[in-house]
Amino acid sequence: MKRRTTINDIAKELNITAATVSRALSNHPEISAKTKKTVQEAAKRLDYTQNQIASSLRSGKTHVIGVMIPTAEHPFFGSVIHGISNLASKNGYAVLIYQSNESYDYEVQGIKTFIGARVDGIIASLSKETSDYTHFLDAKKRNIPIVFFDRVNDDLGIPCVVIDDYQGAYFATEHLIKQGYRRIGHISGPQYIKAFNERLKGYVSALQANQIPFDPALVYQGNISIEAGKAGTRHLLSLESAPDAIFTVEDFTALGVLKELKEQSITVPGQFGLFGFSNELFSAHTSPALTTIDQQTVPMGEESFTLLHTMMETGRTDTMKIILDPIPIIRESALPKH
Amino acid sequence: MKRRTTINDIAKELNITAATVSRALSNHPEISAKTKKTVQEAAKRLDYTQNQIASSLRSGKTHVIGVMIPTAEHPFFGSVIHGISNLASKNGYAVLIYQSNESYDYEVQGIKTFIGARVDGIIASLSKETSDYTHFLDAKKRNIPIVFFDRVNDDLGIPCVVIDDYQGAYFATEHLIKQGYRRIGHISGPQYIKAFNERLKGYVSALQANQIPFDPALVYQGNISIEAGKAGTRHLLSLESAPDAIFTVEDFTALGVLKELKEQSITVPGQFGLFGFSNELFSAHTSPALTTIDQQTVPMGEESFTLLHTMMETGRTDTMKIILDPIPIIRESALPKH
């Protein structure tokens, strides 16, 4: 096991000091072009790579950011990471990943890991279990900039990036109305998750703005799953005045609706309209293809990094909130009623 | 900006030396229980977290591994990362992520980043562009253990984890035969990718083992896309003696086949059989649902980490290869012919 070459090796080789080598390699303005050249050549010849660990210890900057996600198994988070990681690389930052697996304890553990690793900043999406935020406040107290995305908390003075769930739901509901559907049901998700609550609000507002009275009986409380979509559909169709369209809180639920309607031989679209939310990978490939709302996952990651980057470089700590537009993806399931 | 507390602060507070604090915190056997207790209390009181950077510089171990993937946007890699990251956390390792974005240059850049960060080991899946491997050999020369997964190279003496593509394809083809299909076509992918070549071989072997002569005319060369599935289907159906079943190299291709057959009003299954490969997230939700081969993504990540872990802890360098079983997922698209 050969020892790796250091700036001291290069210094010895060239009969100069390590300080000069260090400055030459970091392109310090006061070093002569000639010295830079010989140092760079020697570095190459001796197969030198800078030890970031030593550099970090001395400079106090690691150029590493920590990214906390519920799980890398969900394509949504993979996609956000894609956005974060590409911009991070481009700006000279490495990305440390930690999964909470939707567990509060793991999330706390992950933040501890980030603090121990002396990351320069943290980007995080909260676990479902999290309702105590001291671990984040702890990181904040240590002057580590934090940005939340998607699953955020507004009360901590922590900047965040989200999409406008209210507007997305409003658009979806109004779109169904414009396509000629008149009684529009909603299959919702757990209301303690803010995004789902916002979507419910957008649904209600769109109805009222279009002179359709809001009927609470048309809202089914699901748990974001195919099964919830099926059960919700069965329930809504059993009502005395059943809906002729459904807006679902997300696409797995919409998929369940689609399956149930197929079993009941109800035609989508035309006879019945369906609008989902989240634009999952399967949504383009159901039949009929799902009309839904895209959540801008890659831009969400990019905006999160950009925000964090600003905070890391400038030391700004004011609370910024970036709200991305929801993007309607018009496919087949909400084509006009006939 | 308060300075973070160090072992020196604790030492001063307790009138002992930093060495003792360090030993107490790392639970050194020769330190008295009493000292350990007071140190731990002081550490808690002063809100101490160990500086891993300093520890790494001194000990030469970072307890960080680097994971190189083509892109986090593909759920396959997200899922593998899930497996890697969970085991890594459990074993006290942090995970640094780098995306090659299928580019050779970025891949080289990523390995440089890993070397600079002094990672203790590397797990990687090759970019499509990569045919020169000096960057990996360079890392290996620096005694950084490496494990390849899925997109591997067998000629470098680098351990790897893959699934048995040959066996998976063999199973798929034979399954179609057992279900009563007789002329089985194959829509393949680029042959320079080893996995795709293996799947072709498995297909051929299964035919021959079942006394069905291999007809090269029934193999369509695609590029793993929905469009390739459609085009391949059109081509195969135009043949004088068209197939009554297709085995596709992966599920997007299978989805294309499904769409084309639907357009031509050919019934799947029964009239026509279809077997995919890779078990994408959408595959359970097409109609009919796709029968396919699961690639064991999470176990692949876990096995990769376990292998790397062994190498990091024991210094073993012999070339190990782990071949995971392909898991048949029997759904609807390959139900018996009638």
Place this chain on the structure above:
DNA sequence: CTGAAAGCGCTTACAG
């Protein structure tokens, strides 16, 4: 059981 001392590989304020 604990201390004194050296050193991991850098960076940077100070000096010339």
Place this chain on the structure above:
DNA sequence: CTGAAAGCGCTTACAG
């Protein structure tokens, strides 16, 4: 333009 020196926060061989 370059050098000498100190120090980032730990760990560990050596000594007692």
